[in-house]
Amino acid sequence: MSNEMPGERNTSIIQNLTNKTIGYAQNMQSSRTKNVLACITRNG
Incomplete structure (x- = not known):
């Protein structure tokens, strides 16, 4: 399997x-x- 296709590597x-x-x-x-959420909690 060492001779893989270049397309597979890409x-x-x-x-x-x-x-x-x-x-x-x-x-x-x-x-x-x-x-x-922090802003809503702070301003709420």
């Missing part, structure tokens, strides 16, 4: 980038949600 790299982007977006979203 696909795995793209998959890793996609997973990182999704994880980053989820982290941003959760932290933003926490900030919004």
Whole structure:
């Protein structure tokens, strides 16, 4: 299996980038949600 196709390697790299982007977006979203909840709690 050492002679893998170049396309497969590119696909795995793209998959890793996609997973990182999704994880980053989820982290941003959760932290933003926490900030919004904190503001609502503070101002409420």
